[in-house]
Amino acid sequence: MADYVISAANLTVIESSLQTINKNIATLNNNLEVVDNNVNNVNNNVKIVYDEVGNLARDFHDFMQMQIKANALSKAQQRIIQIRQEMEKRFGHYDIVRRTTTGILQADDIGIVKRSTISNATEELMISTPGYWLAPCLVALAAWINDQPELAERALREGIKRNDEKTSLFFALICRRANRKGAALKWTQRYLANQEEENLDRKTVIILDAFASGLLGADSEGVVSKQMEKWLEHLAEKPGFVEQQTKQWSDAINLKRKPMPSDGYSYLRKYSKTWPALKEIMEGAMLHAEILDYFTVIFEQEASTDSLKAQLDEILNNLVTEFDDEELPLRKEERYNQFVIDFDGDEDRARQNMAIEQTAFEEHKDFTQLLTDAAMKPESSHASVSTQKFAIALSKDWVSNAYNDIVAQNRMKIPNEIEINVDTFNDKTVDGKDEEAVIGRFNALIDKEKAGALSQIRMSGFAKFCLWGGIAIGVIGIVMMFAVNLFLGLVAVIAGVGLLINHFSKKQKVKQSRQNIETKFEEKRKKGNQIVRAILAEVVDFRAEFSEKDAESQKVVDFLEQISPEQYVKKLSDSGRRIKVQ
Amino acid sequence: MPKPLLHRPQMQNNTPLHAAQTQQQKQNAQQMDKLKLDRLLRKPRSKEYMQVMRKLDVGGHVHNQHKVDEIVDAIRNEFPDVEISGILFGIVSPCCLGGSYEVHTIDVAGQIIEHYQVGQILPDGLERARSLAIHGGYDFIEVYVDCCRAVSADGTVSVIPV
Known part of the structure; x- marks a missing residue:
């Protein structure tokens, strides 16, 4: 009782205190909310400030970039003027030579300028441009037009001394233009002799294309062919070269491999674990027809030389108008500054463009890579059909090596035995012709499995006992009915009959089960025989089809055997075309 | 100094x-x-070598050591600059003796020629060339440490890396 009073008095005090605390907490909460709001406001303000600062930084950065670009643009504009002045001062006379060469070529085409004028113009240029290769070439050209062989020879010697490679290419193209094909070939050979067989540029690739197409005349004396043989000999001396070539051609040939059609050989696909290997070798064998077709189409195709002629025009044009080596540093700088001006002072973009331009010009490859690419990747290498023929003919030893290896590698995978996997039957056949033996083994398995299954279907000991037990109990029951007690005897008779019924019902069931098993296994035997026969028939067909397709490899080998490089340097009688040099 | x-x-x-x-x-x-x-080993095999290898199918070499030596000598003479027995495991070729005979082999180091029937396993890594010898249509297969070289009737060599 005393406890209750004390408790009631304390609770009131505590309750009021709690209420006070509550109120205080509410007030505190309100205050906190106010602080929170203020903090949020500050946060928002800070964010605004940050955004403003960010915008300012961006603006400042943009302004800086703009200023940098403006500076770069202004610098480039000034620099390009300086470069051009310097070029004009140092190489301005070269430009006159270039323009005169173009002019002479055009004038000779039209035939409206006197020979003496041409001669005078060139001799003056020779004096004013010491060291420039094109000047003596121009003199030689004029001397040639004026029928002055001695002067032409002297000038040529000087041209060759100054720049053998360019002089040779220039006269190769000029001779072709003048339809002097014998001379064109000799100049071409001289030009090619100046090239490194491991580092051919795009220009050489086009010249070889022109040679292969017969645009430079028929190489009856083997002038150019010998040069190529020399290249190949040099390359072949390198250790590992032949192996690399074989690999290169193997890869290129294997690219033509196609997947097998998804229909056909349905039983082998389903019932033989050997199928993946069979599929692989069949695809390998199908390659032979593909390759034969690929080569045949190339060699039967008529080559068009129109685009090639345009490319030759371009080479001659570039050769006559392009800059000399000593001009190159200034020309490169001029180009770079021009890019800077074009891109409004964006130096990064100018540098990127310079790099792209450089790569396009500096694309080099070795002679054999050129042959492989021309033969097997004409789309990417832009090779003409003539070059494809020529490349295949020239590389035929490596192609044959690579091709023979591919054939042998495919044959190595031929499975000697082909597996047959039908349900629980796992067997093998070599050629599918051992039907009787395989079917015999299949039937033996079915018999064994059937016997095993039938042996499982038996009456239990109790069911067997039911027959004699039932009879005995029934007889005892009858005796009891008459001699002891009618009721007990009747029960025994009923029990005996029950046992007999159980026995005969189980017996019937077993008979039915055995019949079912017999039917099931006979069905399996019938279906299995059909499947096994179908598999064996497909094995026979597969082996025959594979042999047929594989034998086509010999056609490819024979095809390669009968081609020769000389045969495919096309002979053009006369194009009669004039190169227009601008 | x-x-x-x-x-x-x-x-x-x-x-x-x-x-x-x-x-x-x-x-x-x-x-x-x-x-x-x-x-060197890719070069086409000589006519003499091919002829000697073809004689194998005539049979009778198994128990005639003199003929075996002649064949092994022909192999060595084909590659005079190479110690061939160190790298060539042996040669496998299709057997035309008939019956169940499938392939025969030449063991260069042991100087033994043997004919094998269906189901008999070839020794010393030669088994890998069995299927190619039977189905490949080549005259014989030279089995090396790192590859098989299939030799056609005209002496052409095809290389199959192992």
Whole structure:
């Protein structure tokens, strides 16, 4: 009782205190909310400030970039003027030579300028441009037009001394233009002799294309062919070269491999674990027809030389108008500054463009890579059909090596035995012709499995006992009915009959089960025989089809055997075309 | 008195860097030898060699050591610059003796010729060339440490790396 009073008095005090605390907490909460709001406001303000600062930084950065670009643009504009002045001062006379060469070529085409004028113009240029290769070439050209062989020879010697490679290419193209094909070939050979067989540029690739197409005349004396043989000999001396070539051609040939059609050989696909290997070798064998077709189409195709002629025009044009080596540093700088001006002072973009331009010009490859690419990747290498023929003919030893290896590698995978996997039957056949033996083994398995299954279907000991037990109990029951007690005897008779019924019902069931098993296994035997026969028939067909397709490899080998490089340097009688040099 | 510098190269010979370089040089030389060997073994086989190899199918060599020696000599003469028994495990070719005979083999080192029936396993790594010998249509298959070389009737060699 005393406890209750004390408790009631304390609770009131505590309750009021709690209420006070509550109120205080509410007030505190309100205050906190106010602080929170203020903090949020500050946060928002800070964010605004940050955004403003960010915008300012961006603006400042943009302004800086703009200023940098403006500076770069202004610098480039000034620099390009300086470069051009310097070029004009140092190489301005070269430009006159270039323009005169173009002019002479055009004038000779039209035939409206006197020979003496041409001669005078060139001799003056020779004096004013010491060291420039094109000047003596121009003199030689004029001397040639004026029928002055001695002067032409002297000038040529000087041209060759100054720049053998360019002089040779220039006269190769000029001779072709003048339809002097014998001379064109000799100049071409001289030009090619100046090239490194491991580092051919795009220009050489086009010249070889022109040679292969017969645009430079028929190489009856083997002038150019010998040069190529020399290249190949040099390359072949390198250790590992032949192996690399074989690999290169193997890869290129294997690219033509196609997947097998998804229909056909349905039983082998389903019932033989050997199928993946069979599929692989069949695809390998199908390659032979593909390759034969690929080569045949190339060699039967008529080559068009129109685009090639345009490319030759371009080479001659570039050769006559392009800059000399000593001009190159200034020309490169001029180009770079021009890019800077074009891109409004964006130096990064100018540098990127310079790099792209450089790569396009500096694309080099070795002679054999050129042959492989021309033969097997004409789309990417832009090779003409003539070059494809020529490349295949020239590389035929490596192609044959690579091709023979591919054939042998495919044959190595031929499975000697082909597996047959039908349900629980796992067997093998070599050629599918051992039907009787395989079917015999299949039937033996079915018999064994059937016997095993039938042996499982038996009456239990109790069911067997039911027959004699039932009879005995029934007889005892009858005796009891008459001699002891009618009721007990009747029960025994009923029990005996029950046992007999159980026995005969189980017996019937077993008979039915055995019949079912017999039917099931006979069905399996019938279906299995059909499947096994179908598999064996497909094995026979597969082996025959594979042999047929594989034998086509010999056609490819024979095809390669009968081609020769000389045969495919096309002979053009006369194009009669004039190169227009601008 | 000689300058110490003159002896420095000798001292460097014992450094790990020099040892690594020597090792590298050895490997390069071995690689070069291997490439040269590969090139040599790719050359088409001679008519004489092909003829001797064809005689195998006539039979009767199994128990005639003189003929076996003749064949093994022909193999050695085909590659006079190479110690062939060190790299050539043996030769497998299709057997035309009839019956259940499938392939025969020449063991170059052991100088033994043997005919094998269906189901008999070929020894010493020669089994890998069995299917190619039976189905490939080649005259014979030379089985090397690192590859098989299938030789056609005209002596052409095709290489199958292992």
